[in-house]
Amino acid sequence: MKEATLYRVLPDGKVECTACARRCKLSDGQYGFCGVRWNLGGRLYLMVYGKISAIAVDPIEKKPLYHFNPGSMVLSLSTYGCSWACQYCQNFDISQRRVLEGFEVTPEKIVELAEDYGAQGVTYTYNEPSIFMEFAHDVGVLARKRGLFNTFVTNGYMTDEAVDLLSKFLDAATVDFKGNAEPKFLRKFSLVPDPEPIFQALLEMKRKGVFIEVTDLVVPEIGDNLEYARRLARWIVDNLGPDTPIHFLRFHPDYKVDYLPPTPIKSLEEHARVAKEEGLKYVYVGNVPGHPLENTYCPNCGRVVIKRRGFDILEVNLTEDGRCKFCGAKINIGGKVQPTWRVSDRFAYVPIELLSRYVKVTREQIEELRSKVRVKVQGSS
Ligand code: SF4
The missing domain is CATH 3.20.20.70 (Aldolase class I)
Structure with a gap:
């Protein structure tokens, strides 16, 4: 969890997320349409940071x-x-x-x-x-x-x-x-x-x-x-x-x-x-x-400049500086x-399950952060 940067506090105390065009306006404790950006105590948090x-x-x-x-x-x-x-x-x-x-x-x-x-x-x-x-x-x-x-x-x-x-x-x-x-x-x-x-x-x-x-x-x-x-x-x-x-x-x-x-x-x-x-x-x-x-075809001469199959490249007919080799x-x-x-x-x-822990954010963690933030926001105002 980390405080987001893409948001602003509105005059009515809600926060507006500015990451996507929905611009969700969230009250304390509410989360956005995406489910991962939460208003906790008047600040917006990216809950899946890291x-x-x-x-x-x-x-x-x-x-x-x-x-x-x-x-x-x-x-x-x-x-x-x-x-x-x-x-x-x-x-x-x-x-x-x-x-x-x-x-x-x-x-x-x-x-x-x-x-x-x-x-x-x-x-x-x-x-x-x-x-x-x-x-x-x-x-x-x-x-x-x-x-x-x-x-x-x-x-x-x-x-x-x-x-x-x-x-x-x-x-x-x-x-x-x-x-x-x-x-x-x-x-x-x-x-x-x-x-x-x-x-x-x-x-x-x-x-x-x-x-x-x-x-x-x-x-x-x-x-x-x-x-x-x-x-x-x-x-x-x-x-x-x-x-x-x-x-x-x-x-x-x-x-x-x-x-x-x-x-x-x-x-x-x-x-x-x-x-x-x-x-x-x-x-x-x-x-x-x-x-x-x-395939990529040269728009000028129509020859194949990059030949592909699926995600593989089979042939490249380009010069070092990205020009068609033919024309x-x-x-x-x-x-x-x-x-x-x-x-x-x-x-x-990538065997991520061997390299890292799988973690879930708990309700207690959310509440703890929310109350800490709320105290801080009140204290600083
Ligand atoms: S859907 Fe998510 S990213 Fe988009 S504005 Fe709402 S909270 Fe922000």
Whole structure:
């Protein structure tokens, strides 16, 4: 547990959390929609600071980030909770559990693990990182000092204050849209009032120099609307630029909508067609191993510059300075292709259960902290 920085005290004594666009206004003893940020005695606490639910080494392509340090390995970690409540969540066992528990780790330990496992970066993923932003910040600042990069996999539903904080350590982000960002779909199936803050956060991240790739999870029957996909692609071209990579992701039946079929591949291809028609240069189909739209094609000559299968890179046809080897056109690559692209298995299991204790925050601990804070706040006023 640690006092958050992303909040403010309101005149009526409540606190307003400023980590995500919900801006929950919480009375003493109340917790936010995400379940992990609590008002205790008039101050906001991140209750899962230093408590992680999962940790592993993954290829960066799994995030997916295809254009940022391709071929690298990233230490990936999560807490519990989320600022959304998606009925189709592909990670619901982590994100939709609102619990105050996890393996105890310090920022120093995480950075050490990343180095020990030969990762070039740290990724905050599996659940929404903006809800544990202060912990990500402390890990990220240290990681950057030690020469590692930091990336988020996020729903992008953030405030300007949150983007300001992440810009102090974040290098790249995968911003995950769902159901083509259709407002009705997001309201009904994710309990998101309005997607507008995502667009605002994207603009802010771009302004602050964060490398961006966009994904869109296409959920058949309920979140599969080509007209909205076209609008999304057009917005990206106009606001982030035609070089921004976009990935249309296949849904697999899960959680509360496990009665739906997987996304038809034809539908993903239609989305890709529409995005290209709108002018996006790097358009991918995700979660379909072996599909030709896993490859990066040179927008100038059409040849394959990075050949992939699943999360593996099979061939790189780029020069040292990120140009197409065939025609010399500049390809949008953040960082550089990492030599680890040749490693046959870039996944690694991290035995966190041997390295750390699994702890739960108890009701007594919460009450004790709450009363201490209350006394302090009263004493200082
Ligand atoms: S991060 Fe959590 S507490 Fe903060 S505004 Fe979002 S849902 Fe509410």
